[in-house]
Amino acid sequence: MESDVTTTLSELERKLKELERELESVGRGGELDAEPAQAGWTPPPDPSAGPPPPGATPLTAVWHGGATPPSGPPPVADEPVRVVPPPAPRIVAQPHAAASPPPPPPPPPASAAEPGGLHEQLDELIAFRDRLVRTTDELVGELSRVLDELGVVAPPPPPPxxxxxxxxxxxxxxxxxxxxxxxxxxxxxxxxxxxxxxxxxxxxxxxxxxxxxxxxxxxxxxxxxxxxxxxxxxxxxxxxxxxxxxxx
The missing domain is CATH 3.30.70 (Alpha-Beta Plaits)
Known part of the structure; x- marks a missing residue:
């Protein structure tokens, strides 16, 4: 039964397209040679269309199918299915790790003006002076020995x-x-x-x-x-x- 309905609808669609071509040829040439069609379904007139204009030849659409024309409105196509895209993934920005605090500054050096540091510097100066005097005496003594060997009288060393x-x-x-x-x-x-x-x-x-x-x-x-x-x-x-x- 379903295959007969499908065949009938296909035949009806083909005949309607032929009818449209015939109407276009009538509009261009002013004449329409329509052969008697086979017995079939004749669509009812549309009351809202009104009477044809004067001088126009009324046309009659004839059903050419062999089966009984379908009754009622044409089938309605299925409603298209809405495809909802999935929600986009939510990206959460992670806060950066807090920067580590800078290292504390080094402690200031000990002031050289402290009494203890001053005494140490004075002791070092006195020890250096003593070493310098001892080294000078050794050099003068060595110079005197060399001059005595050479027979030269060395001048007396300067006083400190x-x-x-x-x-x-x-x-x-x-x-x-x-x-x-x-x-x-x-x-x-x-x-x-x-x-x-x-x-x-x-x-x-x-x-x-x-x-x-x-x-x-x-x-x-x-x-x-x-x-x-x-x-x-x-x-x-x-x-x-x-x-x-x-x-x-």
């Missing part, structure tokens, strides 16, 4: 510089032939020497100023004063708590 004599405790500085302004700057320079607890002018006698200085550690005061005081001077004596200086 009194400015390198270490002093400690309470020291009296004797400054000769300096004016008052120079003595004031000398007092300030003695106070600036490392290891000097205090320094002040005690007396003036016949152009010689006496300054009292207290040292907290053994120190070659003459050499330290040369580094702290820009005025040129000569050390004329040092030892036993006394340092004598004069203009150079």
């Amino acid at each position: 510089d009194p400015a390198l004599t270490p002093l400690s405790g309470d020291v009296v500085v004797e400054a000769a032939a300096f004016d008052l302004a120079t003595l004031a700057s000398l007092e300030q320079a003695l106070r600036a020497v490392g290891g000097a607890a205090h320094a002040h002018v005690r007396a003036l006698d016949d152009g010689v100023a006496y300054l009292d200085v207290r040292l907290s550690a053994p120190l070659p005061l003459g050499a330290a004063l040369r580094a702290a005081w820009p005025v040129p001077f000569a050390v004329t004596g040092a030892g036993d708590g006394r340092l004598a200086i004069a203009p150079a």
Whole structure:
């Protein structure tokens, strides 16, 4: 039964297409040679179409199939199936790991101005001076031996510089032939020497100023004063708590 209906519908569709071609040829030529069709189904007139225009030949559609024409409206095609795409995967941004904090800065170096560090530096300077004096004496002795072998009389070695004599405790500085302004700057320079607890002018006698200085550690005061005081001077004596200086 289903195959007959399918065959009938196919035949009906073919006949309708032929009818459309005939209608197109009538519109172009004004005539239509229509042979009597086989007995079959005649579609009912459409009341909404209205009467044909004057002068037009009415056409009648004839069913050419051999079976009974189908009744009722044509079959309705199945509703298309909506294909819903799957939802896109959700991407969640992962937060970056927190950066590690920078390492703490290194501790500042110990200040060299601490009393302990200053004493150690002074001890190293005194030990270096002792090594230098010992090395100088050895060189002078070796030079004298060589000159004696050669028959040459060596000159006597120069006396040691009194400015390198270490002093400690309470020291009296004797400054000769300096004016008052120079003595004031000398007092300030003695106070600036490392290891000097205090320094002040005690007396003036016949152009010689006496300054009292207290040292907290053994120190070659003459050499330290040369580094702290820009005025040129000569050390004329040092030892036993006394340092004598004069203009150079």
